Amino acid sequence: MDINQIQMQRIKIPLKAPFITSFGAIKAKDIIIVRVFSDDEVGVAESVALPFPIANEETTDTVWYMLETFLIPELLEREVQEPKDVSDMFSYIRRNPMAKAALEMAVWDLYSKQKGQTLATALGGSRKEIEVGVSIGIEDSIEALLQKVEGFLEEGYKKIKVKIKPGWDIKPLTAIRKRFGEQIPLMADANSAYTLDDMKLLKELDMFSLMMIEQPLAYDDIIDHATLQAEIATPICLDESIHSAEDTRKALEINACKIINIKTGRVGGLTEAKKIHDLCQEKQVPVWCGGMLEAGIGRAHNIALASLSNFTIPGDTSASSRYFHEDIILPEVTLLKPGIIEVPTKPGIGFDVNNELINRLAVKEKVFTKKKSSFI
Numbered sequence: 430m431d432i433n434q435i436q437m438q439r440i441k442i443p444l445k446a447p448f449i450t451s452f453g454a455i456k457a458k459d460i461i462i463v464r465v466f467s468d469d470e471v472g473v474a475e476s477v478a479l480p481f482p483i484a485n486e487e488t489t490d491t492v493w494y495m496l497e498t499f500l501i502p503e504l505l506e507r508e509v510q511e512p513k514d515v516s517d518m519f520s521y522i523r524r525n526p527m528a529k530a531a532l533e534m535a536v537w538d539l540y541s542k543q544k545g546q547t548l549a550t551a552l553g554g555s556r557k558e559i560e561v562g563v564s565i566g567i568e569d570s571i572e573a574l575l576q577k578v579e580g581f582l583e584e585g586y587k588k589i590k591v592k593i594k595p596g597w598d599i600k601p602l603t604a605i606r607k608r609f610g611e612q613i614p615l616m617a618d619a620n621s622a623y624t625l626d627d628m629k630l631l632k633e634l635d636m637f638s639l640m641m642i643e644q645p646l647a648y649d650d651i652i653d654h655a656t657l658q659a660e661i662a663t664p665i666c667l668d669e670s671i672h673s674a675e676d677t678r679k680a681l682e683i684n685a686c687k688i689i690n691i692k693t694g695r696v697g698g699l700t701e702a703k704k705i706h707d708l709c710q711e712k713q714v715p716v717w718c719g720g721m722l723e724a725g726i727g728r729a730h731n732i733a734l735a736s737l738s739n740f741t742i743p744g745d746t747s748a749s750s751r752y753f754h755e756d757i758i759l760p761e762v763t764l765l766k767p768g769i770i771e772v773p774t775k776p777g778i779g780f781d782v783n784n785e786l787i788n789r790l791a792v793k794e795k796v797f798t799k800k801k802s803s804f805i
């Protein structure tokens with residue numbers, strides 16, 4: 430692929446409103462943009478880590494450190510034929526999936542641009558449009574939550590996901606069902622806020638006919654989730670516990686869940702994301718594409734991934750305007766029709782990068798160049 434230069438650029442982009450979950454509040458997105466250059470093309474990706482290790486163990490700083498110390502220097506020393514090589518190359522490095530993903534996904538973009546294909550096609554996706562939902566944080570009041578749900582339903586979002594935690598579960602879900610009825614596609618995400626001691630309450634959630642409950646128990650657990658899944662009717666969807674196709678295989682083997690949320694960053698990139706997708710397809714387990722409040726570049730990668738055929742449940746990839754006043758891609762992500770995003774048709778991620786905005790938001794930058802062999 431002739432990668433001869435790699436650039437990291439760190440930007441801070443404010444969210445329209447703080448996003449509150451059971452693990453804390455997120456007010457701005459702190460992003461590392463990675464660009465991989467060959468002579469004629471450039472591939473781009475964004476790191477999805479949060480500034481704090483509250484959802485996952487990585488942070489923007491640990492991603493920067495891993496990229497500059499290990500991942501980028503190693504990639505520049507090696508020959509890469511295809512993105513899978515990057516995934517294989519870094520398999521000896523323990524964890525740090527978001528750092529690996531930021532680089533591997535930029536290579537996927539470059540690879541598809543060099544082939545003149547869309548990223549979706551390069552991944553094997555065939556959907557021209559994807560159905561999307563929206564994730565709603567913990568709100569100050571039930572009325573504020575209901576207003577948000579109403580607005581997103583008006584925009585046609587195909588799945589309403591609400592964050593829950595002990596003390597903010599039965600009440601908001603009851604209020605939503607009461608106001609909007611039994612038919613709206615509703616799910617809850619607990620971000621690991623419960624334990625098996627909460628069994629009585631978790632069983633009560635069955636009365637809301639939720640599409641699923643996402644990661645109710647510990648962030649690193651599958652055993653207790655299997656115990657819980659045997660006791661409740663609501664399908665469990667795993668998010669934080671799944672880092673690989675191997676994790677997925679084990680979780681499915683013990684019936685810890687019935688649905689998987691695939692996040693590119695959490696699983697180390699698109700190669701592993703596709704592996705998880707393929708395994709779930711074979712086992713007839715539906716998947717959907719999760720999010721980490723990505724800005725446009727990450728959103729574009731998610732759209733391409735969600736074009737694969739087993740993404741049968743609407744994902745969290747909402748329009749750019751859900752979180753941002755201004756996005757780092759042009760055009761920004763919009764809904765083509767209610768609850769529908771079009772998979773772009775230009776090569777690679779299919780969106781232009783808004784360099785002007787990125788340069789305005791940039792706080793730090795570093796460029797790495799391939800060392801030329803002294804024999805040439």
Ligand code: OSB
Nearest residue numbers: 484564620719720721722723745
């Ligand atoms: O658990 O899915 C999650 C955001 C940050 C960290 C974890 C999660 C989330 C979301 C938002 O739910 C998904 C999105 O809209 O990008």
Ligand code: MG
Nearest residue numbers: 618643644668
């Ligand atoms: Mg989640």
